[in-house]
Amino acid sequence: MHDFAIAAGLLVILIVLWDAFETTVLPRRVSRRFRLTRIFYRTTWLPFRAIARGIRPGNPRENFLSIFGPLSLLLLLVTWAFGLIVGFALLHWGLGSRLSVPAGISGFRADLYLSGTTFFTLGLGDVAPTSGASRVLTVVEGGMGFGFLALVIGYLPVLSQAFSRREATIALLDARAGSPPTAAELLRRHGSAEDSEALSSLFREWERWSAELLESHVSFPVLAYYRSQHDNQSWVAGLATILDVCSLIVAGIEAAPTRDARLAFAMARHAVVDLARVFNQEPRAPRPDRLPETELARLKQALAEAGMPFKQDAGAVEHLLHLRQMYEPYAHALSEFLLMPLPAWLPPAGAKDNWQATQ
Numbered sequence: 001m002h003d004f005a006i007a008a009g010l011l012v013i014l015i016v017l018w019d020a021f022e023t024t025v026l027p028r029r030v031s032r033r034f035r036l037t038r039i040f041y042r043t044t045w046l047p048f049r050a051i052a053r054g055i056r057p058g059n060p061r062e063n064f065l066s067i068f069g070p071l072s073l074l075l076l077l078v079t080w081a082f083g084l085i086v087g088f089a090l091l092h093w094g095l096g097s098r099l100s101v102p103a104g105i106s107g108f109r110a111d112l113y114l115s116g117t118t119f120f121t122l123g124l125g126d127v128a129p130t131s132g133a134s135r136v137l138t139v140v141e142g143g144m145g146f147g148f149l150a151l152v153i154g155y156l157p158v159l160s161q162a163f164s165r166r167e168a169t170i171a172l173l174d175a176r177a178g179s180p181p182t183a184a185e186l187l188r189r190h191g192s193a194e195d196s197e198a199l200s201s202l203f204r205e206w207e208r209w210s211a212e213l214l215e216s217h218v219s220f221p222v223l224a225y226y227r228s229q230h231d232n233q234s235w236v237a238g239l240a241t242i243l244d245v246c247s248l249i250v251a252g253i254e255a256a257p258t259r260d261a262r263l264a265f266a267m268a269r270h271a272v273v274d275l276a277r278v279f280n281q282e283p284r285a286p287r288p289d290r291l292p293e294t295e296l297a298r299l300k301q302a303l304a305e306a307g308m309p310f311k312q313d314a315g316a317v318e319h320l321l322h323l324r325q326m327y328e329p330y331a332h333a334l335s336e337f338l339l340m341p342l343p344a345w346l347p348p349a350g351a352k353d354n355w356q357a358t359q
Contacts, residue, residue: 002094010091016083020148023076024155029218029278037081040076044068045225046117052339062231065339068356069225072158077152081119084148088141089115097134101127103228114138119145162216163226169209170228170238176202179354180232183244184302184346187253191306196257203260206242207267213239223337230354234340240331241343243268247323253308269327276330283329283335284308289326291345299345 019036048068053060092099092111105127114134118141124140167273173210178188190199213235217223228234246265249256276283291299296317298309310316335342 002096003342005094007094009087009094011346012083012087012090016080016087017297020080020151023220024076024151026219027275033241036079039078041072041221044072044075049339059231061339062227063132066227069222069227072117072225073156073222077160081148083111084141084144085112085115085119086136088119091137093187095133095137097129098131099127099134100130105348113255115141118142119148119276121145147314159223162212162220166209166213166223166235168230169205170233170235173238173241174230174233174354177241178303178351179230179357180237180347180351181241182342182347183248184299184306186241186245187248187256187303187308188306196202196255198261200257203242203246203257203264207260207264208240210242210264210267210271214267214274217275218278224275224279227340228352228353234333234338236334236338237343237350239268239272240327240335243272243327243331247320247327248303248310250317251320251323252311252313254311255308265323272330272334273326277335279334279337281333283333284336285329286332286342287324290342295345302346 015036022030022035023037047070048065052061052065055064089108089112092114095110097111099110099114105113110127116122116128117124117127118138121142129138173181173186176189177183186202190196190202224235242264246261246268249258249261250265300312301308331342334340
């Protein structure tokens with residue numbers, strides 16, 4: 001029984017330490033299916049999302065969903081700390097550590113209490129180790145408690161900075177593509193000849209944004225659960241909008257910076273595919289279709305009125321469909337998983353930008 005406790009304690013400590021290392025330090029996607037963090041988010045996000053589906057879409061649902069990202073991060077840190085405390089308590093108990101304890105506390109409870117006070121460096125002294133093995137374990141756990149605190153202090157600002165960088169670019173899309181953002185509105189606002197360079201600059205900016213999004217969300221997947229400041233904005237919608245715009249330009253709009261659109265499309269598509277894989281989401285086409293024939297006809301008319309006519313030949317439409325099939329199934333999978341709706345191709349009637357609607 002004591003050998004089993006030692007083995008279990010070592011296993012718990014190693015699992016927690018390796019999981020914390022992969023989550024907070026390792027800047028690379030971890031493809032292994034069995035991970036403590038992955039199990040944690042599976043068991044917390046799925047029921048949380050199920051509850052959110054029962055809440056009215058819009059502000060009430062978004063307010064509820066906005067809690068999950070920060071709250072889950074705190075709960076994950078608590079889970080790691082609890083795992084380490086239990087692991088060291090099992091080691092104390094399995095090794096038969098001799099302890100100086102007050103009346104009323106004995107057995108595994110004393111080991112657990114000693115482990116907790118040591119990990120959080122309280123140093124109360126009412127339960128103290130008296131054998132060599134227990135003293136070594138106490139020193140090791142105390143040092144690990146300091147390291148854990150330093151890890152948390154360094155981890156949270158990194159997440160906050162990555163979130164701020166992501167949201168700043170999304171906020172800039174408000175005046176450029178409307179709220180919620182749409183491909184037709186973005187092209188309409190950049191349809192004049194003098195805006196061609198502005199459109200090129202926009203594509204270069206979003207190409208870099210997509211690269212930063214991929215790097216930060218692969219390294220710190222918890223950021224994907226963080227919601228935007230406005231209900232009609234999200235990183236999934238922003239990414240899908242840029243992919244929509246680039247697809248239109250590459251497929252059949254000649255009066256636009258095609259090269260920059262191709263580069264932005266490649267990077268944004270890379271991001272949406274890799275992030276869908278990070279969350280183990282199988283690609284699936286949106287149902288109903290985001291751009292049926294009637295909507296495509298309206299889109300062509302809107303583009304022509306904006307001074308950016310779409311080619312009328314069937315080859316351009318087929319090319320557009322091919323490009324959409326390269327990213328829409330992945331974007332839709334992320335949208336369903338995270339409850340972040342994909343944008344339409346055309347803005348809803350009477351829609352105002354967030355900066356116009358704010359009183």
